[in-house]
Amino acid sequence: MKLSALFIGLATAAATAHAHATVWGVWINGVDQGNGQNQYIRSPPNNNPVKDLNSNAVACNANNRAVPTTLKVKAGDTVTFEWFHDSRNDEIIATSHKGPIVVYIAPTSSNGAGNVWVKLYQEGYNGNWAVDKLIAARGKHSIRIPNIAAGNYLLRPELITLHEADTAYSANPARGVQLYMSCIQIEVQSSGSTLPSGVAFPGLFYKAEGGLPPFKISFHLTDRPAIVYIMTTSVSxxxxxxxxxxxxxxxxxxxxxxxxxxxxxxxxxxxxxxxxxxxxxxxxxxxxxxxxxxxxxxxxxxxxxxxxxxxxxxxxxxxxxxxxxxxxxxxxxxxxxxxxxxxxxxxxxxxxxxxxxxxxxxxxxxxxxxxxxxxxxxxxxxxxxxxxxxxxxxxxxxxxxxxxxxxxxxxxxxxxxxxxxxxxxxxxxxxxxxxxxxxxxxxxxxxxxxxxxxxxxxxxxxxxxxxxxxx
Missing domain, CATH: 3.40.50.720 (NAD(P)-binding Rossmann-like Domain)
Known part of the structure; x- marks a missing residue:
């Protein structure tokens, strides 16, 4: 699907509120791993979005660097990401910020550079936007760790909000799609399959062809990604x-x-x-x-x-x-x-x-x-x-x-x-x-x-x- 005015009719409505979000921490199989900011999360300096789709910050946000802790997980474990605005359990993100949620994974050794990002999860619009569901769930959404080879990886949960996507950032830096992501360091302690080749950030985003208006932008959730892999496990x-x-x-x-x-x-x-x-x-x-x-x-x-x-x-x-x-x-x-x-x-x-x-x-x-x-x-x-x-x-x-x-x-x-x-x-x-x-x-x-x-x-x-x- 293309993201058209039908789905982002709110685009002209709410450019005033700055209720942004970032990842506070992670839960593993329902166990709170505590505040992960700059501990096991490569946290950005603030909760502002990334808007320049050609910026290296599209990979792991600004200030991408190794942090001291790596969380240990196994194939089949449930990893829950907890987002927040300023403090835990607050408004999470403004309700005007509609859009999908995706999660990618890449080897830590890559530092997020190159064709290394493999998609594990995506949720878009199904009666409600995924971000609406995130707000209702008090900032939490979950994935299961696929049966992949043992090693160190970066998990990259991301919110894509569309309320200002009526104009491309390249045309007007005051507007544009807003991307919120952080990279979490994990060590997978199982012996599954090697990750397939993935996609690169930046590079996966592109504007629709055919002289369409700027707000018709195709993202990596749509029908024309460079590569999409949804990893599944044998776990039920x-x-x-x-x-x-x-x-x-x-x-x-x-x-x-x-x-x-x-x-x-x-x-x-x-x-x-x-x-x-x-x-x-x-x-x-x-x-x-x-x-x-x-x-x-x-x-x-x-x-x-x-x-x-x-x-x-x-x-x-x-x-x-x-x-x-x-x-x-x-x-x-x-x-x-x-x-x-x-x-x-x-x-x-x-x-x-x-x-x-x-x-x-x-x-x-x-x-x-x-x-x-x-x-x-x-x-x-x-x-x-x-x-x-x-x-x-x-x-x-x-x-x-x-x-x-x-x-x-x-x-x-x-x-x-x-x-x-x-x-x-x-x-x-x-x-x-x-x-x-x-x-x-x-x-x-x-x-x-x-x-x-x-x-x-x-x-x-x-x-x-x-x-x-x-x-």
Missing amino acids: QYLVIGANRGLGLEFVLDIIKLRTPENKVIATYRDASKLDELNKLGSDRSNAGRLELVRLDMNDDESCKVAANEIQSKVGPIDVLIINAGIIDESNSLLQKNIDDLANLFQNNVLGPLRITQHFAPLLNTRQLSKLVFLTSQIGSISRGKNGISPSYGISKAALNMMGRKLAHELEPSNVAVVLVHPGWVQTDMGGPSAPITPAQSISGMLKVIDKVDLKNSGEYWQWDGQQLPW
């Missing part, structure tokens, strides 16, 4: 809703114990008095750093908001969101069903999962294929539904299935696949001891289903063993 981060018992707990146990050590799980719970199994799992030293516990009530908007902010701060993007929570109803008559009880069933089995989706979909990792998983039931099959088995429960699951189908359409442009999967009749508190399927069998099968779903079969209706169910 799972968020399991309702994880302190039943199938939710079994999902956590299976992912932690049987999947590769790089996989991480965020497990939500509502009742802190029922965490014995999860606490035991988390206390095992072999699982260090692989399990996060977060309190969540899916029927409470404020609880969902707090949990989403906590997860975004501690963990960053989610690859697989498994919504397991729900309740069963075994009454056999709709004519005699209490309407309030039916409303409660829908609250837990339909509206609760939708509320979770609304709050947590923004956390899904859209830079690669991610999955949104709903545990449903074969009782929700309309073609099989002409019987007297749990009609209220069946109606709620049929509604959940339709919701999943609609979300599959809505989320496809965001690179999110929706999985609707029936776990079978399982030996849990809900299924009872006489059920024919063990939790281990069900979870193993469902994880295989989750793994094989992509955008082509997103929104389909599956049984735990990989067979498709009729609607």
Whole structure:
């Protein structure tokens, strides 16, 4: 895309406020590394933007020089950048400063010079600008360290603000696109792949051809960069809703114990008095750093908001969101069903999962294929539904299935696949001891289903063993 007047119509509005920003510090896997200015961050002398696109300061800002500390990270670690204006947790940056966010990486030995910068992350406009989301997140945004070769690197987070981009800096130095960046020194302690060749700063920016007005400038977020690499890792981060018992707990146990050590799980719970199994799992030293516990009530908007902010701060993007929570109803008559009880069933089995989706979909990792998983039931099959088995429960699951189908359409442009999967009749508190399927069998099968779903079969209706169910 070209950045046109449509997206930067605010360009003539706000040249008066000077609420600029710079990076205050970094968090690694949710742990605050403290004030990094001139310690592990090659901090500029002030929070002013870089506007001259031909300046060497485009690489690491002004005053690019080595600092005394280097942060140690591993492949799969979540690195969160914390921005500020004058003091920590202040206004971050003026709300007039709309634009995208990008993150690059380069070998420290290059000092940022040459074709060395490889893109790890980008976010532009998707209903809101990335900088708007940064302000709402109190100055924080996150990336995951890719599986790259061990060594020292520079991370380069950058805000690109467009409120004065109606005129090129070369035409009027009082205006022009504003770039805010800093370089953070890290040491990667893993043994992955060598970085591909990258791009150079300065040099990646250019003005659009064809005699277009000066405000139509193509940046390195657009459709004509010199080179763009989005690095991904084999690490997956799972968020399991309702994880302190039943199938939710079994999902956590299976992912932690049987999947590769790089996989991480965020497990939500509502009742802190029922965490014995999860606490035991988390206390095992072999699982260090692989399990996060977060309190969540899916029927409470404020609880969902707090949990989403906590997860975004501690963990960053989610690859697989498994919504397991729900309740069963075994009454056999709709004519005699209490309407309030039916409303409660829908609250837990339909509206609760939708509320979770609304709050947590923004956390899904859209830079690669991610999955949104709903545990449903074969009782929700309309073609099989002409019987007297749990009609209220069946109606709620049929509604959940339709919701999943609609979300599959809505989320496809965001690179999110929706999985609707029936776990079978399982030996849990809900299924009872006489059920024919063990939790281990069900979870193993469902994880295989989750793994094989992509955008082509997103929104389909599956049984735990990989067979498709009729609607």
